[in-house]
Amino acid sequence: MSETRQDDTSVDPLSAFARRLESTVAAGDIAAAATLITNHLPETWYGLPLTRVSELLQQINSSNSLDPMISSIAAFLAGQDPAVATGRGTTPALSSAWARTVQTLQLRTRGATHELQERLHEKPGILVTIEPLFDPNGSMHLMMTVQLGITAMLAGEYNLALTYFGAAQLQRLVPTVPFLTRDAYLKSAIIHASLGDTRDAQRALDQARDIPRTHSWAEPLIDSNEVIARALISPCDATADEMLAVPFHNLGEIWPFYMTALIRLVSHLGRRHDVENLLLRMEQMPFPHTPGEGLPGSIIPISRSMRNIDRGDMTAAKRLINDADPADPFTQQCMIVVELNAGRLRATQRAARALEKNPWVTGLRRAELWSLVGLAESYIGLNSPDKALEALRSMDALPGGMRPADLRQLGPRTRLLASSEFPCWLVDDVEPLTSGGSAGSPVNLTEREYETLRVLAKEITRAEMAAELFISVNTLKGHLRSIYKKMGVTNREAALLRARREGWL
Structure with a gap:
């Protein structure tokens, strides 16, 4: 999907900036290149492959003409501890904004959800203020706003995340980084489809589709958000196939929401083996998370708990969900x-x-x-x-x-x-009800199986059940196996619990 769209974009403003930066470095004008990077951090970050960004920063840094804040970015990309300082040509607001971004990115990389929550509330001011002189087209302010939204989303503060994403959507579209606005719409769609209103989610999807594309490496990652949102809004075979085609490396930090979409697909499509197998694979992947913290630290026990509910093993389901974040x-x-x-x-x-x-x-x-x-x-x-x-x-x-x-x-x-x-x-596509609690026999049980289920509810021995039904114990066992299979459970307790909840008994 993303490759087809990118073919439609021959030259975009972001590509033009990347060429300008490369030509400035090639001409040996290191001071001008350093100024370009300082004044266009988002364009530098998203306009070139990150390996190339790291190379350029190290090349410029070796000339001793690079601002200390830019040096910290080079250290961050190299996996080192970035010591953020205010240096020549950098305003305190810009340095402070980058410092907060680096700190939250490090916490997000570790999956430290609770620390992220604390960091979000350290400062009452929600949105950073970047001085116009050092943010000529508003891209830095937009990037910071979206990053704050992602931080709130990963920290589990979904209302706050929607506030940040809404603020990003209200900013004017920045021609060099329009995908940041698209990202804000799509992540809003994921939140609305997961916890809010699917109609709001669909509106956000529609808005995102009208935003122009670039050649940034971030576009395929953002495309995966669109796939997740569609699967949450309309769980069906088509969206399941799209989900299965998403490479894991395109998920990034949004992987827990990908898993929630998979769980919803399983619940709507039944025991679909390819989706369930993908869930099992994801549970073994080293995605960043701290066990028991937020959705990243909870989605695996949630997934396993839901699978045990489907099997009728409520004891295991309860034990597993206790490993998730109760808040x-x-x-x-x-x-x-x-x-x-x-x-x-x-x-x-x-x-x-x-x-x-x-x-x-x-x-x-x-x-x-x-x-x-x-x-x-x-x-x-x-x-x-x-x-x-x-x-x-x-x-x-x-x-x-x-x-x-x-x-x-x-x-x-x-x-x-x-x-x-x-x-x-009572609308047409919802099954009509009868005073018996369901339309016809539950889950296609035969009349004999339904009668067996009613006797099962008496909680008497199997020999007593067989005698009441005028059948042998072996025949009774066969009926019970068939009942459990049709109900999607594995034992008597789970069968009775489901039957009582559904109103069959």
Whole structure:
């Protein structure tokens, strides 16, 4: 996808800057080259391959004419500790901005999410101010704004990330680095599709498509954000194929959100082996993270927990999710699913309340929906229909009201309750409900298997079950194997938990 687009861009302003810098160095005018780099840091960073940037900086640095701040960039690219100082030709604002960028990049490289959160709140001022003389086209201010958004996104402060990305989108488009604005739109789309409103995500995608492209090495990495956003918005075979085609090296720091998209694809497409195998491969990759910190340190236990839910092993699912960051909203969503499927309804309510009160996702629609789903389902299970209705009314008050995709998050008993209060919720592409709790037999069970499931709920011995059904114990075992396979579980406990939640019993 990215190669086709780049072929349409023969000469762009960023390429023109890169040629100008190279020709200045080739002419031996080191002082002019140093000034160009100082005044156009983003263009230098994104306009040339990073290996070439490092070579140029070392070449200029050896002449002793390079500003100390630029020397720190060379050290950073070489993997050394950059000692940032204010030197000749560099304003305090520019040096301070670069210092903060280097410090946050180092934390992000280590996956130190909690330290990132502390760093974000060290200074109350949100956006850096770069003096116009040393940021002639606004590219430095734009880059810093986007980097702050990425830092907030990785730290799990999604509302703050949207604030930064929104500020970047409001700045004028910089011809040399338009991909930074595109990056702000696409990362906003990922946040909205993951935790907010898919309609907002789609609008951000549409805005990003109109932005011109360059020859920067960053373009393919940003393209992967678009693939992730599309998979989150529309999980289907086509977006799954696009996801499978994304090279790991193009994911960069956004890899945890790639995994969330894979998990959503698995839940929508069923047990699709190629997607599940990719998840398993990613769990073994050395992506930067600190275990138990934020989404980077939580997505692997979340992935493993969801896989065990699918198998019906709630004990393992609970143990694994306990290794994730309890303050992260993705962890809290998974905790709701774990507790609900395990039949721990009071614990489900605690998890739902934690997500409801999480300040990092206040006002984000999908996060609010999952909190309300957890409350409604748990109150139904506790035979508190009045309180369940309160949660359903709050769902109806969400922006845009209830949608077909939202209704599918509710179990049959909850939807049956909702149908009397909100008849407008029953739309054509949502399966109609009956007083029995489902349309027909659950998960295509035969009448005999459905009868066996009802007897299984009595929690009597297998011999007693066989006697009540007038069959042999071996025949009973065959029925149970078939039931477990169709329900996607592996044991009696998981089968009964799912059947009760779905309203089949």
